[in-house]
Amino acid sequence: MAEPSSSEPRENRSTTPISEAFRGFIQTGWSAPDSPTPHPLEHAPRVAQRREKLSAEFPGVTLIIPAGSTRVRSNDTDYPYRPHTAFAYLTGWGSGTTPGSIVLGTPHGDAHQWQLFVLPPAPRTSDEFYANPALGEFWTGRRPGLQDVGIWLGLDTRDLADWSLTDLDLESSAIIADASERLTRELRDRRGTEDSSADDRLAEVISEMRLVKDDYEIAELQEAVAGTHRGFQDIIDALPTAIGHPRGERIVEGAFHARARLEGNDVGYGTIAASGSHACILHWVTNDGPVSPGDLLLVDAGVERDSLYTADITRTLPVSGTFTQTQRLVYDAVVEAADAAFQIVKPGAIFREIHQAAMAVIAAKVSAWGFLPVSLDEALAPEGQHHRRYMIHGTSHHLGLDVHDCAQARREMYLEGVLEPGMVFTIEPGLYFQPDDESVPPEWRGIGVRLEDNILVTETGALNLSAAIPRTASEIEAWLRA
Numbered sequence: 001m002a003e004p005s006s007s008e009p010r011e012n013r014s015t016t017p018i019s020e021a022f023r024g025f026i027q028t029g030w031s032a033p034d035s036p037t038p039h040p041l042e043h044a045p046r047v048a049q050r051r052e053k054l055s056a057e058f059p060g061v062t063l064i065i066p067a068g069s070t071r072v073r074s075n076d077t078d079y080p081y082r083p084h085t086a087f088a089y090l091t092g093w094g095s096g097t098t099p100g101s102i103v104l105g106t107p108h109g110d111a112h113q114w115q116l117f118v119l120p121p122a123p124r125t126s127d128e129f130y131a132n133p134a135l136g137e138f139w140t141g142r143r144p145g146l147q148d149v150g151i152w153l154g155l156d157t158r159d160l161a162d163w164s165l166t167d168l169d170l171e172s173s174a175i176i177a178d179a180s181e182r183l184t185r186e187l188r189d190r191r192g193t194e195d196s197s198a199d200d201r202l203a204e205v206i207s208e209m210r211l212v213k214d215d216y217e218i219a220e221l222q223e224a225v226a227g228t229h230r231g232f233q234d235i236i237d238a239l240p241t242a243i244g245h246p247r248g249e250r251i252v253e254g255a256f257h258a259r260a261r262l263e264g265n266d267v268g269y270g271t272i273a274a275s276g277s278h279a280c281i282l283h284w285v286t287n288d289g290p291v292s293p294g295d296l297l298l299v300d301a302g303v304e305r306d307s308l309y310t311a312d313i314t315r316t317l318p319v320s321g322t323f324t325q326t327q328r329l330v331y332d333a334v335v336e337a338a339d340a341a342f343q344i345v346k347p348g349a350i351f352r353e354i355h356q357a358a359m360a361v362i363a364a365k366v367s368a369w370g371f372l373p374v375s376l377d378e379a380l381a382p383e384g385q386h387h388r389r390y391m392i393h394g395t396s397h398h399l400g401l402d403v404h405d406c407a408q409a410r411r412e413m414y415l416e417g418v419l420e421p422g423m424v425f426t427i428e429p430g431l432y433f434q435p436d437d438e439s440v441p442p443e444w445r446g447i448g449v450r451l452e453d454n455i456l457v458t459e460t461g462a463l464n465l466s467a468a469i470p471r472t473a474s475e476i477e478a479w480l481r482a
Contacts, residue, residue: 018131030124033142038151043216047092048154050209054090055105055112057205061198062173063105063112064187065090066180070099076133080266082308084179085401086206091116091153094307095265098143099135102163102183103155116155117163120146165190174202200408207408210400212422217309217400218456221424224311225454225465227263227303231256232315232469235299236480239291243319248291249273252299260303268310269403272300275319277435279448282393293320296327298448302403312403312426313466314452321480323473326443329369330431331473334449337361337429338471341395345427345455345462349419355395358429363387365431371440389439390431398425399454421459428452 041047054063067083083097090103098118105112119135121143122128130138137143150157170190177184177199188194213221238255242248252273260267270285278284279298291297297319302311316331318324323331341358360380367376372386379386398405398414406414430450433440454465470479 018127023127026130027125033121035145035148038148040154041092041152043092044152044154046214046216047090051090051105051114052111053209054205058105058112058174058202059110060107060172062107062168062170063103063202064173064175064183065103065105066176066183067093067097067099067101067103068179070134082265084176085308086176086203087179088308088401089206089210091155092307093149093153094305096144096306098149100160102160104163104168106168114155116149116153116157117160118146118149118157119143119160172198174198176203176206178203203408204410207406208410208413210406211398211409211413211417212420213400213424214422218422218424220305220307220309221311221399221454221456222465224264224268224303224305224309225313225469227259227305228301228311228313229466229469230263231259231301231303232299232313234259236317239297239317239319239480242291243293244290246290247288249275249278249287249289252291252297253287256299256301260301263303264305265308266304268302268304268312272298272314274298274300274448277446277448279316279450280432280434280446281448282432291319294324295319296323296447296449298450300450300452308401310399310401310403311454311466312399312452313454313469314428314430314450315469315471315476316449316451317476317480322477327447327449328473330433330444330447330449331451331476333361333365334429334431334451335472336365337395338427338451338453341427341429342453342455342462342464345419345457347419347421347457347459351396351417351419351425352415354425354427358395358427359387359391362391362429362431366390369440389437390433391429393428393430395429396425396427396455398423400424419457421457423457424465425455426452427455 065087067087070078070081073079081099087103088094100119102117104115122137129136133139146157165187170187175184175187177196234255235252238251242251245251253271256271257267272284273287274284275289275291275297276295278289279296297317300314302313304310318327337358340361341354344353344357363376363379366372366387367379372379374384374386378384428450432448433444435446437445451471456463456465470476
């Protein structure tokens with residue numbers, strides 16, 4: 001990686017002197033950029049409807065939704081940029097978003113006037129394009145023009161240099177606070193209060209709007225699932241290389257990451273490639289262990305599209321190609337729990353009932369196997385819950401632009417919420433017998449199994465978007481043989 005030169009006046013080892021002769025030479029002799037004719041994004045009208053819906057919830061309130069800026073990883077290198085989810089939802093702009101952009105909703109009668117502030121391309125006659133490593137186009141690539149962005153998104157697009165809080169009515173205002181700490185601090189200083197209730201309400205409303213997906217969102221999620229299916233096939237193809245390597249889990253992770261980058265923007269979250277007893281660690285993302293014959297390989301991964309919609313799929317694979325008798329007992333129990341949860345899904349059901357259905361099966365299984373110190377009824381009672389020792393996580397979470405989508409929604413809208421057509425969420429029961437768990441026989445210890453599918457609520461019931469990815473024990477074994 002080239003070492004950036006700083007445009008700051010202070011002197012340090014990175015500062016490269018700029019002579020007038022150099023400046024004069026580098027600022028001349030550039031041809032005009034080749035810019036294809038921009039066209040409105042297909043989903044722009046749907047996104048405009050989202051802004052109208054949000055506007056109706058905040059009459060007379062100035063609304064500020066920043067995309068956020070790049071974040072430093074180490075010294076002068078940044079993490080890959082991803083705009084804030086609320087910004088992506090209200091603009092339809094995905095992985096190509098220009099860092100630092102801001103959406104402004106100014107009260108206008110009973111609605112809002114919406115504007116987008118964006119950093120435009122720097123002219124070649126400026127120092128920025130070659131001397132600013134944070135955003136100069138010599139370093140980070142050419143930015144789209146304001147007119148192009150405005151046509152793509154159907155928004156009145158302005159130069160970010162024109163952005164100011166000074167002329168806004170901030171007495172009644174709300175901002176997505178976690179998108180920009182600097183802008184939030186400035187806004188609250190100008191409001192003269194640290195009260196965050198309006199800001200919290202804005203995040204809450206946007207989260208709840210996202211609970212029900214439109215046709216475009218569902219199509220993007222379906223494509224993300226299809227790409228994830230191909231990523232799992234890549235993992236199976238890479239297994240011979242992974243087996244026996246001291247860091248075989250990294251080979252699994254790398255195979256899926258390559259597919260995610262080919263299919264979309266990136267992985268939707270850190271891939272879990274957990275072999276052997278690592279499968280009992282729910283969020284194992286270190287992925288530095290071996291993949292050994294006889295073990296189970298639990299892979300939890302999802303492709304994130306350029307639209308930023310992501311899949312979230314888990315499959316547990318027997319490294320040797322077939323499950324042992326004990327492994328299959330555990331795997332079949334998890335499939336049964338997933339199927340019981342799926343049967344609950346239909347319009348009008350309560351979200352938390354999905355988890356209850358899965359846990360009833362999990363409790364019955366570990367009770368039948370003799371692992372509980374109490375009866376099944378005692379375990380299922382609120383004051384019991386002994387079976388949760390073997391599955392401590394929830395069964396479902398909403399899915400969309402975030403892998404754990406709609407996180408700011410109220411409990412009564414999420415956990416206690418009524419299922420509606422267009423909702424998309426996971427069903428992901430599991431059983432985990434830790435390697436040091438003396439409540440189970442030795443041959444069970446170190447076995448971890450999870451099965452995760454992505455579910456769409458339809459008008460009449462439910463659709464498993466990931467049903468094409470082999471999921472039963474027999475299907476998994478046939479997949480590995482092939």
